[in-house]
Amino acid sequence: QSALTQPASVSGSPGQSITISCTGTSSDVGSYNLVSWYQQHPGKAPKLMIHVGTKRASGVSDRFSGSKSGNTASLTISGLQAEDEADYYCCSYAGSNTWVFGGGTKLTVL
Amino acid sequence: QVQLVQSGAEVKKPGASVKASCKASGYTFSSYYMHWVRQAPGQGLEWMGMISPRDGSTMYARKFQGRVTVTRDTSTSTVYMELSSLRSEDTAVYYCGRGGSSGWYDPPDVWGQGTTVTVSS
Helix, strand or coil, X not given: CCCEECCCEEEECCCCCEEEEEECCCCCCCCCCCEEEEEECCXXXXXXXXXXXXXECXXXXXXXXXXXXCCEEEEEECCCCHHHCEEEEEEEECCCCCEEEECCEEEEEC | CCEEEECCXXXXXXXXXXXXXXXXXXXXXXXXXXXXXXXCCCCCEEEEEEECCCCCCEEECHHHCCCEEXXXXXXXXXXXXXXXXXXXXXXXXXXXXXXXXXXXXXXXXXXXXXXXXXXXX
């Protein structure tokens, strides 16, 4: 049950698009369409943004989208806004009724 | 609205145990699984385990097996997480998060506010 691999940081200017990758293995990301993405602002609880790989959670802007190819899932944020600056975590079902998170990515809006 | 309210901050000595609670409201408690996730200071999220509300069956991350126990009280719509043999590395914010109603295959959607546990001699 090793953590999924995410880049430590990404950055972009307002209006641009960025993509955060989340690399797992054939035992987790690669085996299930059960990847979710969370946004976490400092001192706050995580907020579900994407689940089952591509579906936006209720109330989430359509600027957020998810995808997957092989053992790697991705979160794309288009039309970057200042309020998107936060930490982002991926999470995947890992079999045997267990889950695993990624290490997190800090998004900076320049 | 769906709400998870967690117990207050705790300070424990190494070797002790801590028991955090998570009281649910705004939905049918017995229909939704519950996750526990922790976050050490400046670190990422770490999945600890989850519980089925119907029969109380549990599943834990390998790292915590033998040290963590998750239970539920359907009469008060409350889930508990007890972590034993505490060490300094267990200093973290502990979150409960509501899973799905169909089984073990839904991630947390609604989260509690977190319980800060500090382990210090």
